[in-house]
Amino acid sequence: MLLIECPWCGPRDEAEFAYGGEAHIARPTEPDKLSDAEWAEYLFLASNPRGTYLERWRHAHGCRRWFNAVRDTYTHEIIEIYAMGSLPKSKLGIQAYEDSWRRGSAAEQNAKRGSAKS
């Protein structure tokens, strides 16, 4: 059983939360510029690491707000909780973020180009 610290409501039972899967997946802003393979990579391919994982949670039966977590998928230890739209600050979290294959993915490059334009 996980004890999850909602940034707004404090530590609560896992049963109050909904899982949002992998964090920091940038949505391409110009999908038509991606090949089918690049789109499939964005849509379907998973990081699914054994160890440090950056993921999203929602306090579904509480304040209903979203947040990010750095969690170890083998020990289930929650290493850090941080706000949506921000990056992890813990050493493990930063490393997992920087090492992720998504940083170099076509989808993320595309999303960056799109946001620079707008």
Place this chain on the structure above:
Amino acid sequence: MVTPTLGMRGLRRGKPRYSIFSLARHALDYHEGWQRAWRAPEPQPEYDAVIIGGGGHGLATAFYLASLHGIRRVAVVEKSWIGGGNTGRNTTIIRSNYLWDESAAIYEHALKLWEGLSQELNFNLMFSQRGVLTLAHSEHEMKEMSRRVNAIRLNGIDSTVMTPAQIKQLVPIIDISPSLRYPVMGGFFQQRGGTARHDAVAWGYARAADECGVDIIQNCEVTGIRQAKGAVTGVETTRGFIKSAKVGCVTAGHSGIMAAMAGLRLPIESRPLQALVSEPIKPIIDTVVMSNAVHMYISQSDKGELVFGAGTDAYNSYAQRGSLPVIEHLLASAVELYPIVSRLRVMRTWGGIVDTCPDASPIISTTPVKGLYFNCGWGTGGFKATPGSGHVFADLIAQDRPNAIAAPYTLERFTTGSLIDEHGAAGVAH
């Protein structure tokens, strides 16, 4: 005594046969003279094919490679003990009543193999066609089920719609009163479905594969996949490098880790799936009943334990354990539908790490690396497919191209969009 098995091209080394007579004979020497079921060989420096993962699927693959495709030098490399993964943790439900043609083809192929498998392997798999009933708890679900039954029948697979009264007759311990929070509105039934003894499946395939010369290497973890010029050359293991031009990876929840070793990525998330058994009691239910709407299913083992299963835990994990809320939810549903179980004690709970795919269908595929093949993504429901999966995967490895049954299950389907969406049929349960 050498007894060649029907339909097997491979040369069998002639293990003594298991039978009622051998049982009686060994009773005379107090069962102290039984032979080893398989050897514990040292890894050879090179094989024609290496299978990573000694679960049911990996062992079946090795057996069919050796017995049907005449590939003599095959090794199964298992990091712990064979059958200790999901094969030995699952609730053993077997059925083939899936919605789509592609699924019907592979699961029915497996079910047909199950029907003769104890004889073929000379190992009692305790395969029991006690029937699998799936409940509907709403009018919508009932309509959806009738539609599914028609599709399943068009594929020549047995399937019937049942009314609540018929269900009560089949499963006397069930409560069909309309006052339940999720009342039983009906269901559909596959008589040819049922259960088998999970460990026996691993052991039976291991013994038969060993007899065909396959080396089963336990306590040997693969730590790397070596390749040169776009082709696989072998595997690094905790017991040294093993050379092979063909490597089949069948590691269920660990498939993503294996793919990363080869520089590949998969559309797979690893999640805990839990199950539990009650204390053993006299027979009270002689079929399998599943319920997708309340995330719970039940059967009774030959030892008398009630076997309960649930849906997956919500989060990614490699810990082979899940969280208590899933068990609480499962038991709440069980007590409401089968009031008699409220006074039973839970004896054991456990979890396995299942490899879930976006379309709830498996991946049986070549990869961009020549000679490297993956068989994974069976998620919550691959035990039933064990013989069929091993059969078509061996064919894929031997021929380097998928046969008609395996072809839809390529990795490319995630790029082309030809998904095989079995979320409706797989739901939570199996």
